[in-house]
Amino acid sequence: QILYLKPPWTLADLLKCYKKHWMAVFGYVVPRNLLSTIECLSKHLYADKPFDSSTVRVLLQESKNLLHAFSCRSDYNGVLPQAYAEVTKLCETLGEVRAALVEQDLSEDIMVLSENAACEKMEATVPSLQSTEEKELHPSFHVAQENRHQEIWSVLEGVWNTMNLYSVELFQKLDPSAVTMAAKATFEEAFLGLQKLLVAVKDIREGIGR
DSSP states (O other), X not given: OOOSSOSSOOHHHHHHHHHHTTTTTGGGTSOGXXXXXXXXXXXXXXXXXXXXXXXXXXXXXHHHHHHHHHHTXXXXXXXXXXXXXXXXXXXXXXXXXXXXXXXXXXXXXHHHHHHHHHHHHHHHHOHHHHHHHHHHSOHHHHHHHHHHHHHXXXXXXXXXXXXXXXXXXXXXXXXXXXXXXSSOOOHHHHHHHHHXXXXXXXXXXHHHHO
């Protein structure tokens, strides 16, 4: 009589009931911190937009966590172990698909490298033609190309310097006597630095792709 939504329930209804009655009911059955799992499932499953394989992997793992927590209370007439097995099977299938995609990307990269090698070999056989074409290019093209090279070098140098800083920080945490630093980075600075590092690596990957 006091249920937020009465049966029959859809999955969306169940997730809403979980959130509504979490503190009064479900928080006494399973760990209360699993409310974040309920919110994660509700947010992504009914967001009306597609999501990538990484999000699917997170949702499957969160589902497994929830099912495992309730299994400590009861097997619910065998339904819960069956559901857990199905979700586990989906996780394995997703892992196989992701591995196949990675293998496909590697194959494509090898093909691109082979094509580039063939192009370089062909360019080496016609140096006179290449030099003629370079003379015909507008001077602004060479300037832009040189600036692009400097930009790439700057990004790589930034990545290298950042990795050095964090390496020193890590070694100092492990053995303070092994490394000396003028100033320690705060956790906030480390986090911001990692975000910049991720952006830099992404830019490099996109550049290689182009």
